[in-house]
Amino acid sequence: MFSYRHAFHAGNHADVLKHTVLIATLDHLLEKDAALTVVDTHAGAGLYRLDGDYAGTSGEAAEGILRLLSGKKEPAAPAAAAAAPAAKSAAKKAAPAAEAPLADAIARYLGVISDFNPKGGARVYPGSPFIIQHLLRDHDKLKLFELHPTDSRTLSANIAQLEAGRQIAVLLEDGFGSATKFLPPPSRRALVLMDPSYEMKTDYGRVLDFAAEALKRFATGTYAIWYPIIPRPEAHDLPRRLKTMATKAGKSWLHATLTVKSSKITKDAASGETQRPGLPASGMFLINPPYTLKPLLAEALPQLAERLGQDRNATFSLESGG
Incomplete structure (x- = not known):
C-alpha cells in the first residue's frame, strides 16, 4: 500500500503540467483579498532534490523540468500540430515556434521553480505543498494530507523549516477520508487538489466519491484533479x-x-x-475553474507538447463545459 514514492517522479512531464495548471489557478484565486484555504489530499514529501538518489535513479526530471529549462526539443515534429489545423495555418505566417515567446503560464511556472533555485537550474524541485505555500498570503491557510509514514515525516520536517506557524497543517491521515472536514472554510473560498498515485485501482473511484461529497458540502469550491493517462479503463473513465x-x-x-x-x-x-513506455501522458480536470485558465492553457499546451514531446505521438487536448 505504501510503495509509491513521488520522489522518483519529481519534476517529470506530469509535474510540469500539474504545477503549471496549479500556479495559474492560484494566481487567479489570490487576486481577491478574502482568505483562501487550499487542501492537498496527497501532499507527498513537499520538496525534492533532483540530484538525489530517488530522482537520480529514475531520471524522469530530465524529460520534464530539466528539458523545459534547457529549451531542447526532439527532432521529430509532434502530432500536436495536427490537432489544431487553424493554428498550423496561422503558424505559416508567424515566426518559427522555436523563436516564439514562451507562453505566459509556462514562464510563470519556470519563475516559481527559479525562486527555489536562486543559483539557476533545478537542483531543488518544489512539490505542490511548497509551490502553494510560496504563493499564499499570510492570512491564507494550507491543509496537507499525507498517509505514507516516511513521506509524512519528511513533509513535516520540510514544512517546519518554513516557520509558517498555524498557516499550515500537516495531517497523517487519509485525505480522501478526512479532507472534507475543512469544507466549507470560514472564508467560503477554497481550492482542493487531488493527485493520488493511482497505484491502486480503487483510487479512481475514491476520487469520484470524494469530489461528489466535496461538491455537496461546498458547491462553489474549485476542485483540481490530476490523473495518469495509461492503458487502464479506469483512467479513461x-x-x-x-x-x-x-x-x-x-x-x-x-x-x-x-x-x-x-x-x-x-x-x-x-x-x-x-x-x-512508462507514463506517456497525464491530465488535469478542474471543476469551477477560473475563467482565465483556458486561454492561458490554450497558449501553453502546444508549447509543452512541442518542448517535452519524445516522439511523433506528442500532443495535447483542451476542452471545457458548463
Whole structure:
C-alpha cells in the first residue's frame, strides 16, 4: 500500500503540467483579498532534490523540468500540430515556434521553480505543498494530507523549516477520508487538489466519491484533479465521469491533457526484451475553474507538447463545459 514514492517522479512531464495548471489557478484565486484555504489530499514529501538518489535513479526530471529549462526539443515534429489545423495555418505566417515567446503560464511556472533555485537550474524541485505555500498570503491557510509514514515525516520536517506557524497543517491521515472536514472554510473560498498515485485501482473511484461529497458540502469550491493517462479503463473513465458529475451539478469544468510519447509496449530488436513506455501522458480536470485558465492553457499546451514531446505521438487536448 505504501510503495509509491513521488520522489522518483519529481519534476517529470506530469509535474510540469500539474504545477503549471496549479500556479495559474492560484494566481487567479489570490487576486481577491478574502482568505483562501487550499487542501492537498496527497501532499507527498513537499520538496525534492533532483540530484538525489530517488530522482537520480529514475531520471524522469530530465524529460520534464530539466528539458523545459534547457529549451531542447526532439527532432521529430509532434502530432500536436495536427490537432489544431487553424493554428498550423496561422503558424505559416508567424515566426518559427522555436523563436516564439514562451507562453505566459509556462514562464510563470519556470519563475516559481527559479525562486527555489536562486543559483539557476533545478537542483531543488518544489512539490505542490511548497509551490502553494510560496504563493499564499499570510492570512491564507494550507491543509496537507499525507498517509505514507516516511513521506509524512519528511513533509513535516520540510514544512517546519518554513516557520509558517498555524498557516499550515500537516495531517497523517487519509485525505480522501478526512479532507472534507475543512469544507466549507470560514472564508467560503477554497481550492482542493487531488493527485493520488493511482497505484491502486480503487483510487479512481475514491476520487469520484470524494469530489461528489466535496461538491455537496461546498458547491462553489474549485476542485483540481490530476490523473495518469495509461492503458487502464479506469483512467479513461475518470474524466468522462467527472464531466457528467460537474454537468449534473450545474458546474463549469475544464479538462487538459498532455501526451509526450506513445503508450505502446515494444520489444528491443537486439535483446528481445519488452520495453514499457512508462507514463506517456497525464491530465488535469478542474471543476469551477477560473475563467482565465483556458486561454492561458490554450497558449501553453502546444508549447509543452512541442518542448517535452519524445516522439511523433506528442500532443495535447483542451476542452471545457458548463
